[in-house]
Amino acid sequence: MYEINICHLYPELLNLYGDYGNIQALVRRLEWRGINVQVHSVSIGEPFLQDRYDIVFMGGGQNYEQDILHKDLLMQKKEPLIEAVENGTVFLCICGGFQLMGRYYKLSNGKEIECLGAMNHWTIGYEKRLTGNLIFKMEGLKQQPDGLVVGFENHSGKTYLGDGVSPLGKVVYGNGNNGEDGYEGARYKNVFCSYSHGSLLPKNPALTDEIITLALKRKYKDFVSLQPLNDKIETLARESMIKRLIKP
Amino acid sequence: MKKIINTVRFYVALLVGKISIHLLRITGSGGTSLPGKLAMTIYPEILRTLGAKYRIIMITGTNGKTTTARIIEQILTENHIKYTSNKSGANLISGLVTTLISDVKLNASPTSPTALLEVDEAAFRLASKYVNPAVLVVTNFFRDQLDRYGELFSAVEAVREGIINNPDTTLILNGDDSLCASLGKDVQNPVIYYGMDELPESEEENGKAYNNDASYCLYCKTKYEYLYHTYSHLGYFKCPECGYERPEPLVHIVRVPAMTSEFTSAVIGTPSGSFEAHINLPGFYNIYNALAAVTFAEVLGFSHEKTIKALSCFESGFGRMESISLGEKNIQVILIKNPTGLSQVLKYLATVDKPSVICFMINDNTADGTDISWLYDVDFEPLKNIQSRIPQIFVSGIRAEDMAVRLKYAGIFTDHIIIEKNNQAMLDSALNMLDVGETLFILPTYTALLDIRKLLIKRFKLKNFWQ
Numbered sequence: 002m003y004e005i006n007i008c009h010l011y012p013e014l015l016n017l018y019g020d021y022g023n024i025q026a027l028v029r030r031l032e033w034r035g036i037n038v039q040v041h042s043v044s045i046g047e048p049f050l051q052d053r054y055d056i057v058f059m060g061g062g063q064n065y066e067q068d069i070l071h072k073d074l075l076m077q078k079k080e081p082l083i084e085a086v087e088n089g090t091v092f093l094c095i096c097g098g099f100q101l102m103g104r105y106y107k108l109s110n111g112k113e114i115e116c117l118g119a120m121n122h123w124t125i126g127y128e129k130r131l132t133g134n135l136i137f138k139m140e141g142l143k144q145q146p147d148g149l150v151v152g153f154e155n156h157s158g159k160t161y162l163g164d165g166v167s168p169l170g171k172v173v174y175g176n177g178n179n180g181e182d183g184y185e186g187a188r189y190k191n192v193f194c195s196y197s198h199g200s201l202l203p204k205n206p207a208l209t210d211e212i213i214t215l216a217l218k219r220k221y222k223d224f225v226s227l228q229p230l231n232d233k234i235e236t237l238a239r240e241s242m243i244k245r246l247i248k249p
Numbered sequence: 250m251k252k253i254i255n256t257v258r259f260y261v262a263l264l265v266g267k268i269s270i271h272l273l274r275i276t277g278s279g280g281t282s283l284p285g286k287l288a289m290t291i292y293p294e295i296l297r298t299l300g301a302k303y304r305i306i307m308i309t310g311t312n313g314k315t316t317t318a319r320i321i322e323q324i325l326t327e328n329h330i331k332y333t334s335n336k337s338g339a340n341l342i343s344g345l346v347t348t349l350i351s352d353v354k355l356n357a358s359p360t361s362p363t364a365l366l367e368v369d370e371a372a373f374r375l376a377s378k379y380v381n382p383a384v385l386v387v388t389n390f391f392r393d394q395l396d397r398y399g400e401l402f403s404a405v406e407a408v409r410e411g412i413i414n415n416p417d418t419t420l421i422l423n424g425d426d427s428l429c430a431s432l433g434k435d436v437q438n439p440v441i442y443y444g445m446d447e448l449p450e451s452e453e454e455n456g457k458a459y460n461n462d463a464s465y466c467l468y469c470k471t472k473y474e475y476l477y478h479t480y481s482h483l484g485y486f487k488c489p490e491c492g493y494e495r496p497e498p499l500v501h502i503v504r505v506p507a508m509t510s511e512f513t514s515a516v517i518g519t520p521s522g523s524f525e526a527h528i529n530l531p532g533f534y535n536i537y538n539a540l541a542a543v544t545f546a547e548v549l550g551f552s553h554e555k556t557i558k559a560l561s562c563f564e565s566g567f568g569r570m571e572s573i574s575l576g577e578k579n580i581q582v583i584l585i586k587n588p589t590g591l592s593q594v595l596k597y598l599a600t601v602d603k604p605s606v607i608c609f610m611i612n613d614n615t616a617d618g619t620d621i622s623w624l625y626d627v628d629f630e631p632l633k634n635i636q637s638r639i640p641q642i643f644v645s646g647i648r649a650e651d652m653a654v655r656l657k658y659a660g661i662f663t664d665h666i667i668i669e670k671n672n673q674a675m676l677d678s679a680l681n682m683l684d685v686g687e688t689l690f691i692l693p694t695y696t697a698l699l700d701i702r703k704l705l706i707k708r709f710k711l712k713n714f715w716q
Contacts, residue, residue, distance in 0.1 A: 013461045017392075019625025025658050045472075063400040069470045133619065153620045200625045203658045204651065234657055237668070238650035 003224070004037035005216055008054035010078075011062070011070050012042045015097060018155065020060030022200025023093060026209050027056060034228050036217075045070060049078045051085040055216040061096030061156075061198070071114070074101065079117055086119045091216040092192040095201060099187065099194035100124045100158055120189045121163035130157045134246055135175035135197050137185035144229075145207035149173065151242045152197025152205070160196075162187055169195055174246045191215055204239050206232045255294070262292035263357060266350035281339035285346030296342065299349040300380030302357070303333075303364040306545070307373065309408055310388030310429065312590050313538040314340065314367040315566035316530065317388055320542035321365055323563035327555040331361035338567055341372045370404040377411030384548065385412065386421040386541050390428040391481060391589040392462050392626070394618035401462055405431070412436055421544050423537065424496045425483040427463050427473065433496065443544040444498035445536070446518075447477040447485070448505055462589075468493050480533060481589045500544040502536060510601040517543055524553045526560045530570055532597040534590075568698040573709060578680060579688040580705070584698050585609075586617070588626035591692070598690060599631040606679045607632075607690045608643035610672075610697035611652045617694040621648050629659035636661055641682055643667050643675050646697045672704050 009024055024040060031038040043049050062070075074082075086092060094102050103122040106114040116124075135154040142148045150170060159179035162168060168178070169186025177185030177196065186195035193212060195201055202209040210227050217224045266288035273280025288295050306321065308314050315338050325332045333352035335344050345366050352360050368376055370390075387408060392401045405428045412420065416437040423429040424442030433440035463482040465472055471490035478484035487494040503523055504516040513528045515536055528539045539560055546556040565571055568584040585591040598607065613619050632639075642665050644652040649668050657663050669675040679689045693701050 013464050016461070016626070018620065019622030022622070022625030022655075022658065025625070029658050029660075063402065065400070065402055065470075066465070069465050153622055155620060199620075199622045203625075203654050231663075234650065234653045234663060234666070234668075238654045241650045 002035075002037055003217060003221060004039070005031055005055045005213070005220070006053055007038065007040045008049070008057045009040055009042050010049075010057065010059040010098070011044050011074075012060075013044060014066040014070050015060040015062040017061045017063060017066075018096065018153070018198035019200040020058075020095060020198065023060070023095065023202045024058055026200065026202035026206075027058075027213065030206065030209055030213060030230065033230055043078075045073045046077075049081045049085075051081040051088070051090065054085070054090060055220055056091045056093065056212065057082075057085065059092070059094045059098030059101065061098055067097055067101070074117065075115060082117060083119045086190060086192055089191050089219055091212055091219065092194075093202075093212060094192065094194045095198055096154075096156055096196055099196060100156075100160060102187075102192065102194060103160065104163075106158060120187060120192065120194070121166050122160055122187055122194075123163070124158035124160045127157055127159050130155060131159075131176040131180055131196075132156075133175055134242065135177065135185065136173040136243060136246055137170035137175075137177060137197070138173050139170040139208070142207045142211060144210055149239070149243055150197065150201070150205045150208055151239045152195070152199040152201050154196040155198070156196050160187075165189065169193060191219070204235055206230070206235045255292070258292040259295060259298055260357070262288040262295050263350060263353065263355070265291060266295075266347065267355070270347065270351050281335070281337040281347055282341065282343040283347075284350060285343035285348075288346055288350055289343065294379070296346050296349070296376070296379040299346070299353060299357070300364075302353070302359050302362075303349065304362055305380055305382040306363065306365045306384045306386070307376070307382040308365075308367045308386045308388065308541075309370050309373045310386075310423070311370070311391040311393045311404065311587065313388040313534065313541070316535060316538040316569050317386060317541045318365055318367045319566045319569070320539055320559065320563045321386075321545055323559035324542060324546050324551060324556055325363065325365065327559045328549075328551050330363055332363040332365050333359075333361045334365040335367060336567070338367070340367045340369045342375055345372075345376060371407045373411040374407040377414040381415050382418050384419045384421060384545065385415075386545055387423060387429050387432060388538065388541055389423050389426045389483065390462070391587055392623070393587040394620075394623075401428075405429075408432060412438060419548060421541060421548060423483070423541065424498045425479055425485070425537075427467060427482065427486045427493070427495070430496055431467050431493075434493075441500070441544060441548055442496045442498045443500045443540045444495065445479050445483075445502040445540070446504075448479070448502070466491060466493055479537075480593060483537075500540065500547050502540055505536065508533070508600070510597070513539075515539065519543070519547050519553075521547070522553070524557060526557045528560050529563055530565050531600065532570065532593060534593040535570075568693070568702065573705060575680070575709065577685045578683045580680075580691060581688055582691045582693065582698065582701065582705075585692045585694060588623050591624075592628040594692060595627070595629060595631045599635050601688065601690075602638075603687055604638045604640060604684070605688045605690055606641050606643070606682050607639055607692065608645060608675060608679055609652045609656075610646040610691065610693035610701060611644070611648040612646045612694050612697040612700075613648050614696045616696050621651055624652065624655045627655075629656070629661070632656075633660045636665060639665065641665060641667055641679070643669050643679055645669055645672060645675050646694065672701055676701075676704065676708070 109126040168184035269284040424444040466488040476485035
């Protein structure tokens with residue numbers, strides 16, 4: 002029987018905008034297919050065991066909370082996290098988690114906060130928050146040919162992608178990474194980063210299944226594909242927002 | 250000359266305010282904010298001028314403002330104190346101004362010299378520049394509409410700044426909330442705390458991913474140790490590093506002998522002795538609201554007898570567990586606006602032992618919060634556990650489909666969920682499903698509450714919300 006181990010990084014600190022919903026979506030969609038799933042909370046002072054996890058989730062927090070974990074993240078977890086990324090572990094990083102995977106976060110007062118440097122992107126603090134509904138288009142979403150992913154963004158940092166990192170999708174409605182280049186989120190190896198919460202995964206099951214499939218394929222050579230589920234409600238929710246925000 | 254001009258502007262503003270209140274009420278649109286807004290355009294200082302004529306009691310905090318205000322109103326009534334209040338829940342500056350304009354006579358003297366005003370946390374900072382409240386009650390701080398307020402701490406800091414503007418105001422603070430209790434540190438104000446002793450009902454929420462808005466010390470960022478939790482981050486907190494801890498409460502819940510789906514009875518300890526009271530509203534979180542009001546009564550030196558009477562008979566506020574009896578069936582409307590509030594409401598629903606129908610109405614207008622991701626921060630476990638006696642769950646409002654997804658991922662059976670965006674149709678089919686003695690629980694966000702209440706007023710001849 003297949004089994005997936007999910008690591009939830011700093012769950013009591015990085016849980017700002019319904020981040021828990023992403024974990025719940027992964028867990029439910031695995032369970033509904035009879036796949037065993039374990040969620041491991043890894044917080045301050047607890048070791049990140051890079052070989053143990055198939056999917057790693059990192060959400061967003063308020064500045065206050067990100068300050069609290071910053072030292073632990075950089076001193077204790079940086080090396081094994083980078084190793085896991087390079088080894089092809091599947092990651093989902095939202096908002097603050099997305100920013101932390103990059104090289105640095107430069108505050109509006111000029112101060113630079115060092116980030117993990119697992120990926121080549123960086124974030125510049127900005128006074129005006131980018132807040133509102135967000136729709137972006139992903140290429141190659143197997144279950145959903147239109148590729149439209151729906152969420153909500155709320156961030157004051159503008160993120161820019163460097164060489165080697167590609168966007169997760171192109172903005173159709175909203176701001177995305179910076180409101181300038183039309184990109185939303187980032188992809189590198191098996192890492193998915195996004196500014197979209199809402200939560201992102203429950204309403205976008207095609208993306209959730211893409212993440213799950215990657216993790217299963219990486220772990221089990223004999224794994225072929227996921228059994229389809231009834232996603233009627235999820236589709237209704239996603240399409241009602243697409244209809245409302247972008248003209249058909 | 251300037252003084253005369255200001256006096257003229259004040260009276261013109263007052264008159265315009267009064268006329269617009271009158272006009273808006275006869276057209277049936279309430280008018281709980283707009284008259285104040287108009288008056289402030291004419292005379293921006295109107296709140297200062299009017300505020301000086303009143304003894305002001307203010308209530309702020311994330312949850313429980315309205316319910317606490319309703320209990321304090323009843324306490325004032327029992328003690329024969331005439332008051333005015335922003336009963337409608339219009340709690341921004343314009344709402345406060347409207348309330349006072351509505352109360353003063355045309356010569357600007359108050360009809361009721363006491364004003365009981367619930368005020369939004371951010372609006373309190375602004376209000377504090379114009380008025381000097383005699384008493385400020387702060388209920389709690391939880392994450393709430395981050396799309397509008399930014400970070401949770403900005404709400405705490407807004408209230409703190411307002412307090413600094415008013416060093417004479419007596420502060421009544423929830424000592425079980427580390428964020429709220431911090432408002433009483435290093436200020437000149439007289440400070441009184443309230444809190445709950447360790448109860449068997451106290452929750453074991455340690456390690457849970459939900460509702461940890463304040464698990465790290467506000468001063469030194471060390472993880473708090475808790476002697477016990479009451480709910481969410483409330484409880485006996487203690488920082489092992491810097492020593493910041495729950496202050497000793499002057500007024501406290503000693504025991505809760507009964508908690509039913511209709512009422513709670515609580516033993517409350519005060520410096521002048523303890524007493525048992527019957528709180529005319531169910532829900533664990535309402536014990537805190539009652540406690541805040543009792544603390545207020547203690548500060549004013551009111552008799553226990555009258556406080557007990559008030560607790561037993563106050564009317565819950567607009568959409569706050571508001572019950573509508575339809576003869577054989579009931580409707581109860583409970584406003585939901587943030588994760589902690591909804592989690593507590595679901596816990597309350599789990600105490601209702603009869604079958605019932607539930608309707609979630611989720612809007613995403615500005616007043617509701619445009620971001621609905623908070624629904625994923627809610628603990629739906631209590632609802633999941635009682636789904637065998639909930640034949641149907643309706644979802645309605647602009648974001649009905651999203652609520653349906655949320656319920657599905659919470660483990661609610663999808664064949665229990667009905668998406669019905671037409672409120673009239675939802676109400677009809679929901680009431681049809683009820684048997685004699687059963688209740689339809691309607692859980693709307695703020696603007697959805699306004700919508701459903703309009704419909705309920707029309708169908709069942711309810712009072713208008715400003716009455």
